[in-house]
Amino acid sequence: MYTEELIKGKKWLAVGDGPRDPVTGKRKQIARRGKTKKEAEQRVRDAIDALKEDGIDESVVKKMTFEKLAAEWLNEYALTGKKKATLRIRRKEINILNRYIAKINIAQVTGRKYQKILNDLTDQEYARTTISGVHTTAGMIFKYAVKVKLLKDNPVAGAVVPKKRMTVEDIESSKIEQKYLEREELEEFLLAVKVHGLEMDLERFYLLAFTGMRSGEMCALKLPDINFETKELRITKTIYSEDNNMRNYELTPPKTSGSVRTITLDDQIIDILKAHVTKQKKLRLQSRIDPSEYHDGNFLFARENGYPFLPKNIIVRMERILEKTSIKKHATPHIFRHTYISMLAEAKVDLPTVMERVGHDDMKTTMKIYTHVTKKMKEDASNKVQQTFGNILNFGIS
Structure with a gap:
């Protein structure tokens, strides 16, 4: 160990060889200061012992915010x-x-x-x-x-996220019914789309409602993703733009590996999309956009200049339509995923198939909606029996 007096009678510096670097094999110089020679040397020995025990270099940690x-x-x-x-x-x-x-x-x-x-x-x-x-x-x-040997223990490991005490309003607003549109609400919304919708609103909202797609997945669709002969839609990507600029978009894989899926489309949706594709081709031929400025991304839902729409556009369009309805639920395009789950549950589609069609989004929410709808159907069935055969049931009481 090397020790020298820095300021006479005030500070000493001690330097010793620490453990060898596991990569380079070289020894690391460990330097510590103290008021006395003995104190400085002891600090070096303590630092070397700590490094040998857990590999943590205090001099590095002290500089790390x-x-x-x-x-x-x-x-x-x-x-x-x-x-x-x-x-x-x-x-x-x-x-x-x-x-x-x-x-x-x-x-x-x-x-x-x-x-x-x-x-x-x-x-x-x-x-x-x-x-x-x-x-x-x-x-x-x-x-x-x-x-990376900066800390011995994780200080946040035992922390907990506090649970907020729920009020009556919180409980009522968190009902599972708030997460999806009931049949009457869906009908009202889609009718408002037909009456008040802007260009492509009908095609896009019907597609969301009857496929359970995420809006990012829909905006990323390209023409080859649809097979009109087999009536299948292949979902392999989603779209992202950090600044919501159509020119700065990026196509990435969907949210999870289970989100890559092929789904069958209803005949009505196929007809709507066929008409849409035909219309887009005509508009492309009539476009006044300079061909050199046209973005040929082959998107199913493309702007006049060929660039894709972004999910933000779907949100804005949906807010506009909701204002034309009596629906009071806090609804974003994501509500159509949950609505589609409720529709499949009501159609008695088994849960594994439901999860496959929506691409394993949130299993907990999917389970809640599926269970809620099927339970409601059983209650409705019981009520129908009571309404239809109530007189016969009463025979046993009289």
Whole structure:
């Protein structure tokens, strides 16, 4: 060990050889300071012992803030092939965490301090799904810190996402019926589409309603994805644009591997799509767009310039149609997935087939809707028996 006096009577610097680097085989110099020679040397010995025990270099940890750690983790996370949409969500969750601990040294982030963050987010009435996402991201970041020998333990491992006490209004608004359109509501919406819809509204909303597709999957459809002879639709991709710019779109695989699927279309939907394709071809021939500026992406639903529509457009169109109806539910295009599940359940399609047709979206929600609809059908059947054969049933009572 090498030791020297830096400032006479005030500071000493001790330097010792740490464990060999597992990759290069070279020894790492461990330097520590102290008020006395003995103190500086003891600090070096303690640091070397810690490195031998758990591989954690305190000098590196002292320079590592949460902000730096999160950025380092995100770079590695991106290399695993995650979609841009997923990375965007992780960045948002990191930004929330940075508001609390960006400049704090990671060794100072305790389980108690982290739990207070989750509690505060709950007090600020963040959605529980948002808080859960933040918690998941924090868990992955600190797990990474343990893996790369920056921390010995994950400080967020024992934390819990608080459960908000539900009010009567919360309970009533969270009823499963709120997640899908009843038959009468679907009829009202589609009628409003026929009466008030703009160009392509009818084709797109009917396709969403009777296939359970995600809006991103629908916007990504290309003409070869439809086989009009076999009446089949092949779903292999979804569309994404970080800035909602039609020219900056990206086609990526669907949400999950189970989302790649082939579904059979009803005759009525096939007829609607055939008419749509014919109309699009005519418009393409009549287009005044300069051919050199036309984007030939072969999209089923294309703008005049050939570029695809984005899911944001479907949301805006749906909000416009909903204003023409009496439907009070908070409905986005995703509600058609749940509506389609309810339709299949009412048609007595078995659950595995339902899951296959919708591409394994949220099994928990799918199960709830399927169970709710089938249970309701049984109750309706019992009521019909009572209404039809009530007099006979009463014979046993009189």
